[in-house]
Amino acid sequence: MDLSFILNELGEDRENYFNAVAPPVMQTTNFAFNTVSELRDAMADEFDTNIYSRGQNPTVNILRKKLAALDGAEDALLFNSGVGAISIAVLSLLKAGDHAISVKSPYSWTNKLFDKILPKFGITTSFVDGTDPENFERAVLKETRLIFLESPSTFNYQLQDIKKIAAFAHSRGIVTIIDNSYCTPLFQQPIKMGIDLVAQSATKYIGGHSDVVGGVLTGSRTMIKRIFENEFMNMGTMLSPNSAWLLLRGLRTLPLRLNRSFESAKLLTAWLSKHEAIEKVIWPFSPDFEQAALAAEQMQGCGGLFSFILKDSSFEKIENFCNNLQHLLIAVSWGGHESLVIPAIASMKKEDYRTDNKQHQLIRLYVGLEEPDYLIADLNKSLAKISLVTVPLNGVN
Secondary structure (H helix, E strand, C coil): CCHHHHHHCCCCCHHHHCCCCCCCCCCCCECCCCCHHHHHHHHCCHHHCCCECCCCCHHHHHHHHHHHHHHCCCEEEEECCHHHHHHHHHHHHCCCCCEEEEECCCCHHHHHHHHHHHHHHCCEEEEECCCCCHHHHHHCCCCEEEEEEECCCCCCCCCCCHHHHHHHHHHCCCEEEEECCCCHHHHCCHHHHCCCEEEEECCCCCCCCCCCCCEEEEECHHHHHHHHHHHHHHHCCECCHHHHHHHHHHHHCHHHHHHHHHHHHHHHHHHHHCCCCEEEEECCCCCCCCCHHHHHHHCCCCCCEEEEEECCCCHHHHHHHHHHCCCCEECCCCCCCCCEEEEHHHHCCHHHCCCCCHHHHCEEEECCCCCHHHHHHHHHHHHHHHHCCCCCCCCCC
16 A cells, blocks of 8 residues: 555545545544434444444544554554553453563563563563574463564664564464554564564654654454453543544654654764764664664664763763753653653662663664754764863864
């Protein structure tokens, strides 16, 4: 299906809403029927009917069709957050006594789900180094029902070999889920590589304007419908019509924004890698990235999120570097119009910091839509303040 058709036409039956170019926000809780018989028929299959907006809603369903098509999936569910999509999907697949395998150090709230919440219900999880597919095979128990991936991760960008792990999981009857927030469907298509369910935070690149929180889960119609009729409807994690409208707006410009961020990241990572104050730049499309070959094989690009390490990575230097930035905002998340920075030390106390732990030293940077030279100049000034090293910018002030 053509990308332009998906973004601009799919699901948009304009004759149903006065031929308006932009779909309206159907801000309603419920829908009326002409007869009891019509309502009875609708209640027999709420998955494909607008009855009550905790289930389906016309504005949400336009977005649903587009996001399913982008992933090459049969269907999709929309949630009020990315972690909502992940949590509901995981809970739908596991019961007391089951075992899951997760890539080591996933997104913090995903980690909490597996490490803190699921054990309350008698569900155990093994966390493995995902860079070696055999680690998943070694961790399998007779109770294993789920393998959870996040490729790349969003601080150290470690990849998993999606095709190999999916093929192994299918051979053992194990369901696979991947968090694809980093790449989006434009740069990585996990379903084509054999993954069963794909989750992503729509808050990031899909929204693109840092003004709406949402999540999406895509997969086969059978799996999506089963989740809808059970955990989804029971836990009330639906996306609001207004949020769906904002995400539709963001979706229109997704290719432009994603590619702009990607191209700018190429320039910033190249510049930082040559700076005397920088020890290492970590980005899947950097020439010296350890898994560069795998990145090129299963990713078409990766947007503008990367990390780096200062040569002098004391707690104070990292904090001062971030505080000195004038135009990059200190904040969580990514995927919006604005460039952001967050150091790993933001989540720890000074006494817990270890100079010999590279994970503690990471500074994550997201490249937004500003001019690259504008951002490079800001980085250069901040690096100069903490290291007394200034790199010529070839005309950049």
